[in-house]
Amino acid sequence: MEINWLLLREIISCAFILIGVSFMLIASIGLLRFPDFYIRMSAITKGSTLGLGFILLGMGIYFNQADVLLKVLLIILFTSATAPVAAHVIGRTAVQNKIPFWNRTDLSEFREYLAKWHLEQLVNQDKYREEELAKKQSDESEVADTAGKA
Amino acid sequence: MSIFQITLVVAMVMLSVSLMLTAIRFYLGPTLPDRVTSFDLFVANVIGIILIYTELTDNQDFIDVAMILSLFGFLGSISFAYYLMRTTK
Numbered sequence: 272m273e274i275n276w277l278l279l280r281e282i283i284s285c286a287f288i289l290i291g292v293s294f295m296l297i298a299s300i301g302l303l304r305f306p307d308f309y310i311r312m313s314a315i316t317k318g319s320t321l322g323l324g325f326i327l328l329g330m331g332i333y334f335n336q337a338d339v340l341l342k343v344l345l346i347i348l349f350t351s352a353t354a355p356v357a358a359h360v361i362g363r364t365a366v367q368n369k370i371p372f373w374n375r376t377d378l379s380e381f382r383e384y385l386a387k388w389h390l391e392q393l394v395n396q397d398k399y400r401e402e403e404l405a406k407k408q409s410d411e412s413e414v415a416d417t418a419g420k421a
Numbered sequence: 422m423s424i425f426q427i428t429l430v431v432a433m434v435m436l437s438v439s440l441m442l443t444a445i446r447f448y449l450g451p452t453l454p455d456r457v458t459s460f461d462l463f464v465a466n467v468i469g470i471i472l473i474y475t476e477l478t479d480n481q482d483f484i485d486v487a488m489i490l491s492l493f494g495f496l497g498s499i500s501f502a503y504y505l506m507r508t509t510k
Contacts, residue, residue, distance in 0.1 A: 285425060288428070295436060295469055302462055312454075312458050315461065320465075326469050326472050330472050334476075345488065356499075357461060364506050
């Protein structure tokens with residue numbers, strides 16, 4: 272029985288590409304929906320690296336040539352080496368620039384580390400809570416105003 | 422169009438949708454590091470679109486474009502982080 276190799280390669284490559292593209296889509300939905308800069312950054316770093324790796328593998332399988340596969344492996348190696356480095360550097364910069372954390376993040380280990388190195392002024396988790404409090408207070412004052420007028 | 426090409430076009434459409442979601446976050450992003458990371462995802466999505474286009478047209482020259490683009494995305498985000506660190510200290 273004759274096997275249609277081109278059709279087989281097309282099917283495998285399409286499956287890989289669809290998996291990779293759905294990972295990229297999930298990563299960008301996470302970028303849009305997550306509440307905090309640090310959580311968003313972790314979501315897009317992992318999701319986009321995995322998705323790009325799947326797309327590249329699918330393309331390398333389709334072309335079925337040694338030089339294309341070498342280039343694909345080079346790009347995969349490069350992406351998986353540089354994406355965590357870039358995320359680490361940007362996250363470090365964000366902590367130094369006092370980007371606020373989400374108020375439900377568990378920061379106990381981070382606080383211990385900061386207390387050990389005397390860096391306590393870096394944490395800023397209360398900004399969202401302060402905004403909520405200010406909103407609640409303004410609502411209450413509006414209610415009180417309307418009650419006073421009545 | 423064969424089923425293969427239709428699948429690739431569908432994948433390109435999904436990547437375009439994710440590019441649009443990234444652009445929305447780029448517009449909203451409350452802080453500057455948000456915009457830098459969304460630019461990172463932007464570059465990754467564009468690399469994916471270029472790769473799928475390569476497979477759709479059977480033209481292998483575009484793989485080099487994807488390689489250079491991944492290099493430049495990394496350089497862009499690193500240099501932006503360095504600039505942020507230098508200006509606020």
